[in-house]
Amino acid sequence: VGKDEMRARLSEARVGRLATVRADGRPHVVPYCFVLDGDAVVTAVDDAKAKTTLHLQRLDNIGANSAASVLVDHYDEDWSQLWWVRVDGDATVSGDQHAIDLLQDKYPQYRDRRPPGPVIRIEITSWRGWKS
Amino acid sequence: VGKDEMRARLSEARVGRLATVRADGRPHVVPYCFVLDGDAVVTAVDDAKAKTTLHLQRLDNIGANSAASVLVDHYDEDWSQLWWVRVDGDATVSGDQHAIDLLQDKYPQYRDRRPPGPVIRIEITSWRGWKS
Numbered sequence: 117v118g119k120d121e122m123r124a125r126l127s128e129a130r131v132g133r134l135a136t137v138r139a140d141g142r143p144h145v146v147p148y149c150f151v152l153d154g155d156a157v158v159t160a161v162d163d164a165k166a167k168t169t170l171h172l173q174r175l176d177n178i179g180a181n182s183a184a185s186v187l188v189d190h191y192d193e194d195w196s197q198l199w200w201v202r203v204d205g206d207a208t209v210s211g212d213q214h215a216i217d218l219l220q221d222k223y224p225q226y227r228d229r230r231p232p233g234p235v236i237r238i239e240i241t242s243w244r245g246w247k248s
Numbered sequence: 249v250g251k252d253e254m255r256a257r258l259s260e261a262r263v264g265r266l267a268t269v270r271a272d273g274r275p276h277v278v279p280y281c282f283v284l285d286g287d288a289v290v291t292a293v294d295d296a297k298a299k300t301t302l303h304l305q306r307l308d309n310i311g312a313n314s315a316a317s318v319l320v321d322h323y324d325e326d327w328s329q330l331w332w333v334r335v336d337g338d339a340t341v342s343g344d345q346h347a348i349d350l351l352q353d354k355y356p357q358y359r360d361r362r363p364p365g366p367v368i369r370i371e372i373t374s375w376r377g378w379k380s
Contacts, residue, residue: 131323135267135277142315143275145267147323147332165327165380183274191263191279195297195357200279225327248297 117245122201125245127152129188129201134159136177136184136207144177150186151218157186157203157238158215162231174236175209182206184238199247205238212237249377254333257377259284261320261333266291268309268316268339276309282318283350289318289335289370290347294363306368307341314338316370331379337370344369 117125126132135145150159161172178184184207189200215235220226249257258264267277282291293304310316316339321332347367352358 130325131321133265133267133277133319133321135265135275137269137273137275141269141273141313142336143267143269143277143317145265145275145277145317145319145334147319147321147330165330181273185275185277187265187277187279189263189265189279193262193357198279198297202277204274225325 117199117201117247119243122243122245123152125199125201126157126188126203132157133187134174134184135187136174137181138173138177139180144173146174149219149223151222153215153218155240156205157240158212158218158235160216160219160231160233160235162226162229164225164229164231175234178207178209178236182208186238196248199245201243201245203238203240204242205240207236207238209234209236211235249331249333249379251375254375254377255284257331257333258289258320258335263320264289265319266306266316267319268306269313270305270309271312276305278306281351281355283347283354285347285350287372288337289372290344290350290367292348292351292363292365292367294358294361296357296361296363307366310339310341310368314340318370328380331377333375333377335370335372336374337372339368339370341366341368343367
């Protein structure tokens with residue numbers, strides 16, 4: 117899978133899975149909404165999807181270990197149609213309002229309910245892609 | 249989400265995402281096919297989905313750190329229909345043929361092309377579920 121194709125597939129994906137590492141060294145993975153911004157993937161803590169708290173495990177994890185991985189993939193019962201794209205990088209947490217604007221551009225669901233943040237920005241250091 | 253519902257959703261999912269931790273402490277995540285076997289999720293290295301090698305990063309990771317997490321989720325543009333289930337546990341690698349039988353029962357795609365293995369078995373130590 118070439119870089120342009122990986123970029124297009126990551127950009128168009130509606131959901132990704134964010135993997136981080138807990139302070140105790142165990143893995144953590146959650147589905148999440150994000151937007152590709154240049155060579156970074158950005159997301160924001162939102163209140164549009166029911167949560168009991170905005171203090172999320174992923175924020176604790178990044179505070180202890182900034183390494184993060186984001187996966188987008190397509191499953192199909194025809195196994196000649198499978199693909200995935202994964203980016204690895206380092207995450208920082210901020211209140212970047214431009215990132216929230218980009219999320220609202222991508223997701224109409226956020227337009228009536230602007231995510232309060234914080235914002236997690238992962239600067240991509242490597243791209244991997246696969247298709248069957 | 250109650251335990252019975254989590255179990256049903258995990259059992260029925262056709263694809264999960266397996267998160268592990270690399271020897272250098274960075275996260276790793278891949279989509280994968282699996283079957284729920286009691287209180288474990290099992291998978292096998294296969295050759296039914298084009299790979300350049302059967303020596304996979306996930307096996308190296310588990311060798312260094314057995315902690316693993318498996319996520320299944322449903323995305324929908326109607327954000328009142330979202331859900332995910334995540335199980336955490338410890339992984340072991342074996343040549344368990346019974347696990348491969350179970351994978352063939354679940355996935356017709358494996359019936360003509362039995363996975364050679366090895367088998368990764370994750371004994372579940374915790375269940376988490378969420379729905380919007």
